[in-house]
Amino acid sequence: FAYAFYLRFEPIQRYAQVLYVKLQQCSQDGCPHSKKVSLAKKIIDHDPEFSLEYTWLGDLREEEGDMNSAFHFHEQAVLLNPKNVSSLFKLGRYYYNNRSLDLALRFLKHSSTIQGSSDVNYYMGRVYEKIGNYKKANWHYLRSYQYKVDNHWALARMAAMAYVMGDDVSAESYILMLRNKGQEDLANSLEEYTQLESYQEFRPHDDE
Numbered sequence: 001f002a003y004a005f006y007l008r009f010e011p012i013q014r015y016a017q018v019l020y021v022k023l024q025q026c027s028q029d030g031c032p033h034s035k036k037v038s039l040a041k042k043i044i045d046h047d048p049e050f051s052l053e054y055t056w057l058g059d060l061r062e063e064e065g066d067m068n069s070a071f072h073f074h075e076q077a078v079l080l081n082p083k084n085v086s087s088l089f090k091l092g093r094y095y096y097n098n099r100s101l102d103l104a105l106r107f108l109k110h111s112s113t114i115q116g117s118s119d120v121n122y123y124m125g126r127v128y129e130k131i132g133n134y135k136k137a138n139w140h141y142l143r144s145y146q147y148k149v150d151n152h153w154a155l156a157r158m159a160a161m162a163y164v165m166g167d168d169v170s171a172e173s174y175i176l177m178l179r180n181k182g183q184e185d186l187a188n189s190l191e192e193y194t195q196l197e198s199y200q201e202f203r204p205h206d207d208e
Helices: 002-028 033-046 051-063 067-080 085-097 101-114 118-130 134-147 152-164 168-180 184-193
Strands: none
Touching: 033 051, 051 067, 051 085, 067 085, 085 101, 085 118, 101 118, 118 134, 118 152, 134 152, 152 168, 152 184, 168 184
């Protein structure tokens, strides 16, 4: 019976993988959002345990602005594959944005132990900064910048952490680096930030 089930189910899984490749190509070619959603749903119809496809659906729902549905798709992706680093990161970011810092750190740490990245380290830095551990926050911002040297926000937050920890020399050097990278507005915002007489979080705008 098990072998008969395998013979019947395995071609379905393979077809799901073929559709997955088609979806990736569709995305690269800039096909309509509706077509990507349709392909993603077909893949799950053929293989309901295809973790990466739930990640795709989560990302597509996020593009639509439906964050609750996005969360549930990423949650399902992780339930099917606890090593799905993309959905682990998205869940960590979701919890960070909803101020559930313990849960955010849990998912971000899990993602980081499987595969490090600039984004994961940046948000780990944001969590540690929120809870007041500026030394750890700075370490993760540095790692984020090392993974991706054009991550100007990581560099900016390193400058902010240096200032908060009393290292004005490092803060000034990071600001100069940003200016040399053409990030004049960000550098100017940081210089204004260092003039504050009392601690405030560095937030030049509300959507980062």
